[in-house]
Amino acid sequence: MTRRVAIGGFHTECSSYNPLMQSREDFRRTEGADLIARTGFDFAAAGIEAVPLFHEASVPGGPVPRATYDAQCAELLAALAAAAPLDGVHLVMHGAYFVEGVDDPEGDFIAAVRRLVGPECLIAGSFDLHGQITAQIAETLDIFAAFRTAPHVDVTETHARAAAMLARALEGGPRPQVVRVPVPVLVSGEMSSTFVAPCDRLYAALPQHDTTPGVWDSNLMVGYVWADSPRATAAAVVTCTDAAAGQSAARAIAQSYFDARHALVYDMEALPLAEALASLKGAAVLADSGDNPTAGGVGDRADVLQAVLADGRPALFAGIADPAAFEALEAGAQRVEIGGTLGGGGPRLSLTPDTCRFAEDCAVLTLGAVTLVISHRRRPFHWFADFDALGLDLDAFPLLVVKSGYLSADLRTLPRRQLMALTDGAVSQALTRLENRHRPRPSFPFQPEAGFDPAF
Numbered sequence: 085m086t087r088r089v090a091i092g093g094f095h096t097e098c099s100s101y102n103p104l105m106q107s108r109e110d111f112r113r114t115e116g117a118d119l120i121a122r123t124g125f126d127f128a129a130a131g132i133e134a135v136p137l138f139h140e141a142s143v144p145g146g147p148v149p150r151a152t153y154d155a156q157c158a159e160l161l162a163a164l165a166a167a168a169p170l171d172g173v174h175l176v177m178h179g180a181y182f183v184e185g186v187d188d189p190e191g192d193f194i195a196a197v198r199r200l201v202g203p204e205c206l207i208a209g210s211f212d213l214h215g216q217i218t219a220q221i222a223e224t225l226d227i228f229a230a231f232r233t234a235p236h237v238d239v240t241e242t243h244a245r246a247a248a249m250l251a252r253a254l255e256g257g258p259r260p261q262v263v264r265v266p267v268p269v270l271v272s273g274e275m276s277s278t279f280v281a282p283c284d285r286l287y288a289a290l291p292q293h294d295t296t297p298g299v300w301d302s303n304l305m306v307g308y309v310w311a312d313s314p315r316a317t318a319a320a321v322v323t324c325t326d327a328a329a330g331q332s333a334a335r336a337i338a339q340s341y342f343d344a345r346h347a348l349v350y351d352m353e354a355l356p357l358a359e360a361l362a363s364l365k366g367a368a369v370l371a372d373s374g375d376n377p378t379a380g381g382v383g384d385r386a387d388v389l390q391a392v393l394a395d396g397r398p399a400l401f402a403g404i405a406d407p408a409a410f411e412a413l414e415a416g417a418q419r420v421e422i423g424g425t426l427g428g429g430g431p432r433l434s435l436t437p438d439t440c441r442f443a444e445d446c447a448v449l450t451l452g453a454v455t456l457v458i459s460h461r462r463r464p465f466h467w468f469a470d471f472d473a474l475g476l477d478l479d480a481f482p483l484l485v486v487k488s489g490y491l492s493a494d495l496r497t498l499p500r501r502q503l504m505a506l507t508d509g510a511v512s513q514a515l516t517r518l519e520n521r522h523r524p525r526p527s528f529p530f531q532p533e534a535g536f537d538p539a540f
C-alpha cells in the first residue's frame with residue numbers, strides 16, 4: 085500500500101534586536117515538485133507518495149508579526165487538512181522564529197500539526213542547527229535531524245536524513261522518538277563554526293553515536309543568540325527507538341559541548357572596526373558582522389562605509405540596503421542620503437556618486453576609489469555569482485567589504501586576508517552587552533559561572 089507523506093514548513097531567523105519587522109512579502113514560497121526536490125529524498129523509490137504543501141523562507145531579519153505567523157500557520161494547517169489521509173508529515177524548518185507574545189512559535193505550530201493529523205501519523209522535522217528546540221518540539225516530533233555544518237553545506241543532506249528516517253519508520257518496527265538535553269551555552273555562529281576547533285571535533289563525533297543500536301540520528305543545536313527569548317539555549321537532540329540509548333547519547337553530546345564552552349572562539353581574525361582598518365596592508369575581505377542580514381541584521385548601516393570612505397583605499401562595498409536611495413538614484417538623483425534608512429541605526433551619509441549604473445535591482449556607484457552597491461531590498465552578497473551578476477570583478481578591488489559574519493564557502497576561498505570587524509548592529513558579536521531579560525539563567529557566557537547537570 086502506498087504511504088502518503090505531506091511536506092511543508094517555515095524557515096527564518098529573527099533578531100529581537102532588529103527593529104524592522106518581517107512581512108509576508110519577505111517570504112518566498114516553494115511548492116510542488118520543487119518542494120519535493122528540496123528534501124533531496126526519492127520518496128517514490130521508497131514507495132511513498134509525496135504530497136507537497138508549501139514552504140516559506142525569508143532572509144533572516146526582525147521579528148515576525150503575530151498576524152503574519154498566525155496566517156502562515158493557518159494556511160499550512162489548512163493545506164495539511166486538505167491532504168488527508170496521511171501516514172507521515174515532513175516539516176522543513178529553521179527553528180528561530182521570534183513572535184511577540186508567542187514563546188515557542190515552531191513548537192506551537194508543530195503541536196497544532198499533531199492535533200490535526202492525530203497520534204498515529206509520524207511527524208519528522210529537519211532543522212537548522214541555529215534553531216531553538218524546546219521540550220514541546222522534541223515531545224511532539226517522532227523524528228528529528230539538523231544541519232551538521234555551519235556555515236551550512238549539508239542542507240539538502242539533512243532534509244534527506246529526516247525523510248529517510250520517516251520512510252524507515254513507515255516500514256514498521258519500533259516507533260522512533262526524539263529526546264533532548266538542553267545545554268546552558270549560547271554563542272554566535274561565528275564562535276561555533278563546525279570547520280574549526282572545537283566544533284569540528286564535536287560534530288565529527290555525531291555520526292559515531294548513530295552506530296549505537298537504537299540510536300538513529302544525533303544532533304547538536306547551537307541555538308540562536310540574537311533573540312532574547314525564554315527558549316534560547318543550545319541542546320543535544322537525538323532520534324532513537326531505544327530511549328535509554330538515545331538519552332545516553334544526548335547527555336554525552338550535551339556534556340561535550342558544555343565542556344568545550346571556553347574554547348568557542350571566532351573562526352576568523354576579529355577586531356574592532358578602527359583596529360581592523362588600521363591593520364590592513366595587502367588584499368583583504370572585511371566582514372561587517374554586526375549588520376549581517378543573513379544572521380538577522382538589518383543590512384542598512386553605513387558606519388563601515390563611512391570609515392572606508394575616510395580611509396581612502398580602493399574598495400568594493402557590497403552592499404547597503406536602502407530602498408529610498410535606490411529609488412531616488414533610479415529617478416535620476418545626483419546626490420543621495422543613505423544609512424539606517426530601515427531602522428538599523430548608525431550614521432547618515434550624503435553621497436554624490438561619480439558614476440551610477442543599475443543591475444539586479446541594485447545601484448552600483450563609484451565614489452572616488454570606492455565602489456558601492458546599494459540594494460533595493462535587504463539581501464546578502466556572499467557568493468561569487470552575486471558579484472558576477474553585477475559585473476564586478478573581485479580581483480579589481482584590494483579590499484572587499486561584505487555584511488557577513490563567518491564567510492560563505494565562496495568567499496573563504498579568496499586568497500586574501502579574512503577579517504571580521506566587530507561592529508554595531510542588530511547582530512552584534514558583543515554578546516554580553518545584549519539586553520538579556522528572558523533567556524534562561526544561568527547560561528554561558530551571560531553568566532560565565534553557569535554550571536551544568538545533564539541529568540533529566
Ligand SMILES: [Zn+2]
Nearest residue numbers: 212213214236
Ligand atoms: Zn544557521
